[in-house]
Amino acid sequence: MHTPVPDYLNEILRSCQFYNQGEVASYIPELARVNPDQFGMAICMPAGTVYEEGDAQSEFTIQSVSKPFVYAMALRDRGLEVVNAYVDVEPSGDPYNAMSVDPETGKPSNPMINMGAITTHCLVGEPEFTPLQRSDQIIDVLSQFAGRTLAVNEEVLESEYSHRYRNVALASMMRSNGFIGIEPDDAVWGYTRQSAVIVTARDLAVMSMTLANGGINPVTRERVVPEWVCRQVLSVMATCGMYDSAGDWLSSVGIPAKSGVGGGIIGALPGQIGIGTFSPRLDQHGNSVRGVEACERISRDLGLHIMELPAPSIEEIGQQSRTESGARLVAVQGALTFPTAELVLRRLEEIPQDETEVVVDLTFVSRINKVGDRMLREGLRRLGQDGHVVTLIDPHERVPSPVAHDRTDIPVVEDLNSYEDA
Structure with missing residues (x-):
């Protein structure tokens, strides 16, 4: 059979083509010459599968969609405390x-408006970098996000830089206030060059899924930035990514996003989906008209709003049963997170305090996050303290075993907040 996902995307594409309002970014001469009727979209899944329809392979410049990725680079290079001091x-x-x-x-x-984005651009790489060195590093990391080598549209760069004066004024204020340490013209040149990087809607889907995937590119499987960086970037995208319509977007679409005047929009929902759309007609906020409508449809149809009531993350936790040898068996299925681990601990709490062996089976557990891991291990330790011999079945070896029922090998967790992850 053929998966119906491409058919669904094609249906969205066809229905959104009737939205012909809006204008291209005419204040940038090169952008004013693009075909306004282009429309492409792509989604990338956590396993790296990409579905695309329409003009998803059409090239355009990334513009402000570069901002969250460059913010991620600054966080990686300087750390959260330093970047927060500047933006x-x-x-x-x-x-x-x-x-x-x-x-x-x-x-x-914030780093999603031009003033903040120029500042975060200057925080990437080593402080002594030349403007070209910093710019080249940014393009290299943008390529890592996309999973392929990206290039710069030199015509767009020249066109935008020749109309740089407002951005130079913003950069001059940042230099005057001590938030950037290089010449405003150099800062704006580098910022404009990152905006002129050529991408496709497919690239944007992969790039956004990399953020949604904790910093690991789902196609190349290479880590681009640390997981904590993605959490920070997605948080800022959710509240600031769509400029002065960010509140409307969060309410109606509910997916961390970023738009650009080149017509691109990214949406990144942690652990679930990366979205990339391209359509050059912009609304009064500078957001793609068709892209906004397509993202609203995807969010609504697929239940992807960040505030949507999630499906239960655990399918089953076995009641106390017995193995053939008489041991008490607790079998867990699904994802082990805080609410589900709490349910596991309540099951373990029901076990009488005796010398009976307890078998905890994680064979069908799909995922264990850090909190679920810590809580489970503390539960195993306390079972040992109660006198039980504990056997852990974990064929994926995600949780350290009690090691032949030696209860002294189960880690003591006095404070879940201060516990160091294994």
Whole structure:
């Protein structure tokens, strides 16, 4: 059989083609010449499968969709504390090119508007990097996010840089306030060059799924940035990624996202999906008209809103049963997270305090996060303290075994918050 997913995407594509309102970004001469009727979309799944329809292979410049990825690079290179000292994470409610700063400190509101994005651009790489070295490193890492080598549209770069004066004014304020340490023209050149990187909707789907996948590219399987960086970036995308329509987007679509005046939109829902759309007609906020409508449809039809009530993450936790040898058996199926691990601990709590062997079977557990791992191990330790011989069946070897029922080998967890992960 053929999966119906491409048919579904094609149906969205056809229905959204009737949205012809909006205009291309005419204030940038090269962008003003694009075909306004292009429309492509792609989704990337956690296993790396990509579905695409329409003009998903058409090339365009990434523009402001580069901002979350460059923010991720700055976080990776400088750390959260340093980056937070230079760029805030508060929604501005202002247009992307507004002079939006903290009235007391002069710090830019967030890294998704131009002021903040120019600042985070300057935080990538080593402080002594030349503008070209920094720019080349950014393009190299953007390529890692996409899983292929990306290039710069030199015509768009020249066209945008020749109209750089507002961004230079923003960068000059950042230099005056001490938030960037290089010449404003150099900062804006590098920022403009990152915006002129050529991508496709398919690239954007893979790039967004890399963020949604904890920093591991689902196609190449290479780690691009640490998991904590993705959590931070997606949090800022959710509240600031769609400029002064971020509140409407979070309410109606509910997927962390970022748009660009080149017509691209990314959506990244942690652990579930990466979305990339391309259509050049923009609304008054600078967001792709058809892209916004397509993302609304996907979110609504597929139940992907971040506030959607999730399906139960555990299918079954066996009641106390017995193995052939008389041991008490607790079989777990599904994902082991805090709420499901709490249910496992309550099952273990029901076991009488005696010398009976307890077998905990994780064969059909699909995923164990850090908290689920810590809680399970603490439960095993306490069973041992109660006098039970504990056997752990974990064919994927995700949780350290009690080692031949030696209860002293089960780690003691006094404080779940301070416990060091194995």
